[in-house]
Amino acid sequence: MLKKLTLVLLLCLLVTALGTAVAQDSELSGEINVYPQNYYNPEADPDTAAVMESIAQAYMEMHPGVTINLIANLPAGTDYNTWLASRIAASEAPDIAWDQYAFRNQQMDNWWVALDDYLNMPNPYIEAGTPGSERWMDSLPDYVINQTRAPDGHLYQVSLDWVETALYYNVDMFKEAGVEPNWANWGAFVADMNKLRDTLGVDPVGLYQAGTGWSSWYWADDVFLSAVWHDKAPEILMQKYIDLQPGRDFRRLNTEEVAKAVHDGVLTATDPRMDTYLALSKQFTELLPVDYIGITSLDDIQRLFLSHEVASFWGGTWNNKQVDESADFEWGVTYLPPFTAEDFAGAAGVSYRVGGPSSAGQYGIPAATADEGNLELAVDFLRWMSAPQNFGPLAATYRGFIPMVAGTEGGAVVQNFSAVAALPERLFGDPNGRLTNEAGDQWSAAMQAFFLDQTDLETTKAALQEVWWNGMLAVCEQQSYDWCS
Amino acid sequence: MANEIGQTGPTRSLARFIPGRPRMRSGLVPIYVPFLFLIPALILLVVFRYYPTISAIYHSFTIWDIPKPGEFVGLKNYQALFSDPIFLQSISNILKYTVVRTLLTMTMAIIGAELVYNLASSSWRNIWRLVFTVPMVIPSTVDLLIWKQIYAGRQGLLNEILVGIGALNRPYPWIGRPDTALWALVFIGFPAVAGFGFLIILAALQNLPAEVNDAALIDGCSRLRRVFSIDLPAIRGPLALILILSLNGGLQQFAPMLVVTQGGPVNSTMSPGYYLYTQGFTYGAHGYASAIGTILMLMTLTLSIFIMRARYRRAYDVAI
Incomplete structure (x- = not known):
């Protein structure tokens, strides 16, 4: 009996030690740059920017070793394409970057990380028992996911909202x-x-x-x-x-x-x-x-x-x-x-x-982020940002796009477009x-x-x-x- | 021997060959010192001018999907380029744009500078110089945005005036029709009153020896004859400079096409510079874009060499 108890105790100690080790391994740290496009424009839209800042701040408080730098909105169109292409060339692109899915899907793995595997994993920031808690992808409608699928069959972005x-x-x-x-x-x-x-x-x-x-x-x-x-x-x-x-x-x-x-x-x-x-x-x-x-x-x-x-x-x-x-x-x-x-x-x-999904909530992670060892952190912040308790208030404050994350409300913007x-x-x-x-x-x-x-x-x-x-x-x-x- | 250092004449050159002593220049400064001061400029020049140029030439022979290294394809990009109707149209567009704009710029700059040069009052000269200089401080993008609004259909200033005086029945889309869009770009910023050329020519004229002008007047030479027979031949250097800058600037023009017309309608305002930008940053064809850049560089280089040689042909400069 004593032997059994000792064995159980040893096993418990081993599991605890392993758990601690895993927890330590998975403890996120580092610094990433995030470009949320219209959802962060402190000059033109300070209200939405404040919500975005609070999302980043809450994440940094949860992960003390992490720094999230938000990049203010830039002009879209060819100006942004040039800005992004130059930074991709220099491996200086934001670690989470907005881009139109049509453009992103023409570059595919040349520029971006395929997110399929991550989308099939649970999103720990979504309340248990609700869509997305077991599989991140389930928090988004199928038609949104599939509309942004690249010609090679992969998903290079997470699309959180919709435009009509x-x-x-x-x-x-x-x-x-x-x-x-x-x-x-x-x-x-x-x-x-x-x-x-x-x-x-x-x-x-x-x-x-x-x-x-x-x-x-x-x-x-x-x-x-x-x-x-x-x-x-x-x-x-x-x-x-x-x-x-x-x-x-x-x-x-x-x-x-x-x-x-x-x-x-x-x-x-x-x-x-x-x-x-x-x-x-x-x-x-x-x-x-x-x-x-x-x-x-x-x-x-x-x-x-x-x-x-x-x-x-x-x-x-x-x-x-x-x-x-x-x-x-x-x-x-x-x-x-x-x-x-x-x-x-x-x-x-x-x-x-x-x-x-040609809206503001289209986010992908550049391949250079993975090369620099920041992929897990970038994915984790994206999960946090896409959780309904975060993305819902963000989209509701902005009032420009229809949030697609399960558990969020369209608000006033949907009424005119129903x-x-x-x-x-x-x-x-x-x-x-x-x-x-x-x-x-x-x-x-x-x-x-x-x-x-x-x-x-x-x-x-x-x-x-x-x-x-x-x-x-x-x-x-x-x-x-x-x-x- | 030390006393001879810094002196002019044969003894100075003798001093340079003293073994064990650094070669000196007239100001008692070792000959390598000026080169040391040039090093920062040289480094910047190499990093930001020569390296990108050489890199672009190299990449023009590749298919280059950034951030991956280019894949060598030989002359494929050039072959494609010379059978690309949009590129060929862009060359035709930019030649028209450059020639007309350069002619306008130079002609009016010469006329303006001569008129001001011939003013008797120096204070009026200064006022006119200021009048020509002030528009140069407006940022070019602001200038382009203002002109875009001038050419707009509804609410466009040009249309408001023309409809207002009865010259047009309804607004005309100046930058929305292929037959007028390029010429609308040519006239942006009133090239006829461009300040840069005016200032250079005026400065060159003011540097001409007054005795030459006085002698010409005493000999009965008219002012107009003096302009063509004395002034213009004497300032061939500055004229060549303006010509080179104007042609180079024109051939590489990109901003008006980007801001005002985006190359349209139907590519009628497409320039090689804007096509290069589109190929590189919109289509991701950076090797092809490099080939366009290389062709542009060769064009401007050839023109510049031609103008510089022509400038010295039968020339005897007096000014600058």
Whole structure:
């Protein structure tokens, strides 16, 4: 008996010693730099910044050997791409860095750490018994996870929030022109928008198309392309991705699906569907400001809306707060009408929402962080930040994006966008995320040439087909999918 | 012998060859001392100018996915470059942009400097010099943002004026149409009243020996004849400097395309500099971007050598 007791005691001591050793090994220490994008902008948004600081402070108090440095918000777009690329080259990038998932997924493991394994582990900061406590990934919806999956199948970021887009409109102007902000079909929408112009002398819709890089015209392009190609979705969606997201038989295509459809000849720009797509696109440009090609930022468009120069503008949830604070008129949120058979043969009778994880809560960890031995710390802080008790108040204070973490509330921002959020999602993502960034810019240039009557319908279709084909070849060169041969 | 050190003439050169003694210059300073003072500048020059240049030339022969080292591909980037329609269009765009802007800059700088040079009152000269200099202190990005607003469709100053006086029925998208966008960029900042060239030319004119001008006037030479026969030939050095700076600056132009037009519409304002930036930082093709940079460097180098040689052809400088 004594021997048994001694043995048990020895075992207990051994387990305790091992536990202590493990605890000591896992005791986090070090210093990391975190770039939370819009969630940390002390000058422009001190309230949200204070919440972010308190999250970091609480973490540092929990882990006394850890220092978290928050990097204030930087201009997005090409400026940020340059900033990030330079720091990646010098191994000086933030240890947790925001980036648009379309850009991140074009660099993949060249720049970023695949987070799949970590997402399959528990998140110790999430309350036991709630989604995510056993598997971090469960705290986020499947469609969010899968929409950000890279062409190589890995997940290089954690997406904590979501953005929806809609038409912000000037209620006073619409009333004055006798326009109701809901339309039976595309034709009715165009007629009403022209009525706004004729009655009030304003541009009906604010939207811009940039020569290179992202512009809000991308959203219109996504919707028109989705509207004309919707019937081909069953042929384009790949089984291996359907298996990952059962029940979502109409969803946004990922890069491999677009590339394979182009490769297999299912998706061709010379198809008659593209005639409809180009006609819709050109018709839409007639509702835009005269210099829609020339304006280079959504801020400029928002300014036109706030100064009564345009009756509506296509913006995102992030515009909600600023419009609310700055508009000196009554405003509302509406959306593009459904596309029906009256508009073109084969229309599905619905519109398509342009929402996605292109928001502020997209965080990845650069490969250099792992090389420097800070990976565990960076992942752990990301877990802490993504826990609902932390991310919920952060998103609620910012009021620009819809939090996706289980246990968080959308708040005021969701109320205006609930009708939009109920629409089917688009089949095509933005041109720069369909295949490659370069293909996106070439697509924009070809469409600009068409809008400005530099090219006719057939020439434009041929140019778009060349963009798709070359984009597919570039994707194949990078990924070497088995079907690429 | 020690007394001879620092003297001019043959004895000075003799002093330099005294065994065991450092070679000296006229100011009793060992000959290596000036070179010591140059070392910091040399280090900075090598690190921030020559190393990036050599690195870019090397990487132009690679496919370079940062942060990985480049993979050598020989002339592949150059072959692709010369069959890339956007790059070729960017070269055409930038040549038009540079030539017109340089002509405007130089012509108006010469006219302005000559007019001010011929003013009798020195206080008026100073006032005009100040007038031309003040715009130079405005940061170029601010300048570009102001001009972007000037060219805007609705709420754009140019359109407001033209519609206001009845020259246009409705606002015109100056930077939103391929036929006007490049020229809109050319006229940004009113290159015709560019202060830099004006100041250099004025300084060069003021350095001309007054006796030459006086003699010309006494001989009955008109002011206009004096400008072409005396002033301009005499300041070929400064003119060549302005020409080189203007052509080099123009060929490498990038900021107006980035801030005002983003290379559009339909690549009509794409410049090699902006295309380089896009290829490198948006598409991640750093090897290809390096090849564009190398071509740009060769273009500016060739032009500079050509101008410098032309500047000395049949030239006899009086000023600067």
